């Protein structure tokens with residue numbers, strides 16, 4: 006099927022979504038995403054970051070679609086014409102979505118474990134406004150431990166539902182889901198139940214922000230001080246293809262490998278993730294390739310103290326919480 | 333007097349019982365359809381009638397039915413949307429409470445047309461006593477053979493069940509309703525697929541409003557063409573209007589589509605004018621989500637024609653000078669009404685009812701309510717009006733389900749037509765009287 010995105014035509018198989026087609030063309034026209042994950046069924050459609058304008062529905066029915074559509078959940082049609090970066094309305098709408106996502110967010114990146122590998126931080130840099138227009142108190146939650154390895158801090162959650170899909174699709178006996186509704190909705194385990202399942206650690210990798218974090222790694226090091234290397238092992242429970250985050254010879258953290266779009270390539274089991282922290286547990290393949298769009302590789306954090314000062318100034322101006330208050 | 337087809341018998345004692353309902357011509361449409369018609373012929377009559385969905389969107393019912401996928405060996409379902417939670421709308425409750433068999437008769441006849449062996453009536457949680465009435469009527473219908481196996485000795489069998497919701501507005505959105513009916517969280521689904529292809533338990537499903545289904549009864553009895561003679565243009569038949577606000581006679585009225593708005597507000601047959609001799613300030617014609625209209629535009633369109641109670645006339649002028657018939661929740665406001673305070677009430681509702689799946693609605697509805705709260709507190713600035721406008725524009729059209737629009741439209745329309753009221757408050761020339769909320773809060777705490 007032929008589809009044109011931002012003036013570039015591409016031939017894709019039936020059933021391809023606009024997002025997948027745009028990614029095939031390349032990162033310049035691919036819309037940003039927060040809730041879609043290629044390895045999770047029925048993911049996407051929630052955050053609305055990836056919305057695009059369909060100016061021609063198909064060759065057979067050329068009328069434009071009346072509303073912007075979520076590119077991650079809309080399949081292409083023969084002769085469809087899509088506008089993303091060249092459409093001012095789309096960019097304006099996306100700015101709105103980013104503002105909504107950041108509105109109730111603490112934005113205390115300097116003390117957040119996710120900083121440096123956070124999709125929201127990246128999105129904020131590329132599409133956000135410099136200041137916020139939201140003047141009211143932000144949502145805050147207590148941290149909760151969901152099991153031995155995973156901590157949940159809802160304050161940072163953007164309700165992308167990816168962790169819920171992991172719980173649904175990779176684990177049995179799901180105890181993890183959404184409670185309440187609207188802006189009171191929260192990800193939770195029923196009455197702080199613990200998640201005890203071999204694959205449960207994957208919720209950390211799919212979480213685009215610092216809401217679900219690895220308790221065995223929390224605050225051991227900023228990610229940009231660790232070196233990612235790809236490694237593997239013979240594992241009976243998963244493919245054993247992982248990424249090690251090393252400091253010298255020490256393995257500080259184990260995660261799934263992520264593709265160019267920040268989405269896990271193979272999900273890994275808890276034993277690989279949390280228990281194998283010695284170099285001798287692994288066959289090292291070599292340094293990982295990290296997407297250039299990531300904050301890690303853009304050196305935004307080279308001078309941490311300088312940045313902390315800047316952020317503090319900005320937060321003070323906006324009336325945010327004190328970033329020196331350790332979480 | 334206008335013709336009535338749905339609630340013409342509401343004054344008859346015990347019309348809620350099968351015996352009285354039957355004695356007054358009830359279940360004739362089932363007899364006619366099952367004994368003398370093919371299912372497709374029933375659908376054809378509905379098509380000819382021009383009936384449009386009474387739940388809010390006004391989608392042609394016959395067309396919706398003909399979209400229903402009919403794969404071999406897969407069950408099909410009819411689901412009745414009785415979640416009626418839109419502020420200002422209470423007509424379905426009236427119909428179900430007074431004449432429950434009218435709905436059940438419609439369910440049987442419609443299910444026959446659609447080839448549905450099972451149907452569900454999804455009733456909002458707060459209507460539990462209505463659910464009891466409908467359940468009692470269903471039991472009577474089973475006992476008399478109108479439901480169950482081989483109805484009237486034909487090979488059509490049908491089961492009808494009542495499901496009571498948890499009391500969430502969002503469960504009125506058809507796909508959220510289906511999720512809830514399946515026992516899940518009432519989150520709207522991402523479409524496509526539409527229910528006509530993959531609805532309840534993944535099977536082809538038609539979701540229709542209570543009034544839509546009840547209207548099938550007179551359509552089959554009198555024939556689609558006869559029905560279509562009532563009304564104006566593409567607004568055929570009769571419509572139940574829930575009338576509330578500052579009128580002399582609030583209540584549920586059945587009107588022939590096509591009477592003028594002026595007639596509806598001022599005639600003794602309907603609302604009987606504005607109470608206490610006050611002047612009309614504005615109307616909300618179709619439930620809280622449709623744009624508010626100032627009195628002048630409510631009575632006369634921008635073209636200078638009298639405004640009619642029809643889908644077309646009410647939307648004449650688009651959102652700039654028009655509105656929508658919606659669900660027929662008609663709210664009249666007198667000259668003393670604060671549009672800003674009224675908007676706050678609506679916005680608080682949408683904030684409370686957002687399911688939270690998509691970012692613009694989840695975050696934007698709360699933000700708008702908080703800004704409107706500033707107007708009530710007397711702390712708003714003029715720039716807050718522009719901010720409100722910008723927020724609503726960033727919600728509208730960017731969400732999974734139309735609740736986003738339902739939250740955005742009232743804000744846009746209030747600013748479009750009554751911006752001066754917001755500005756006056758921001759400039760501290762006027763204040764909103766919120767003593768009413770204080771009294772309410774005390775009541776809640778007590």
Ligand SMILES: Cc1cc2nc3c(=O)[nH]c(=O)nc-3n(C[C@H](O)[C@H](O)[C@H](O)COP(=O)(O)O)c2cc1C
Nearest residue numbers: 385386387413415416417504505506540541544734
């Ligand atoms: C937030 C929301 C709430 C709704 N609530 C109701 C409702 O309470 N009753 C209803 O009939 N339709 C409601 N609708 C419309 C339904 O989604 C659907 O369009 C309707 O049931 C179709 O029936 P109809 O074609 O007979 O009008 C609602 C829609 C939305 C978006």
Ligand code: SF4
Nearest residue numbers: 114117120123214215
């Ligand atoms: S999750 Fe953490 S790193 Fe990401 S934007 Fe929020 S505070 Fe910053």
Ligand code: SF4
Nearest residue numbers: 162163165166168212
């Ligand atoms: S906890 Fe993380 S993965 Fe789960 S919904 Fe929130 S942001 Fe998404």
Ligand code: SF4
Nearest residue numbers: 687689690693731733
């Ligand atoms: S628009 Fe609102 S109610 Fe509808 S799916 Fe999105 S968050 Fe839920």
Ligand code: FES
Nearest residue numbers: 050052053055077
């Ligand atoms: S990535 Fe498409 S809606 Fe979130």
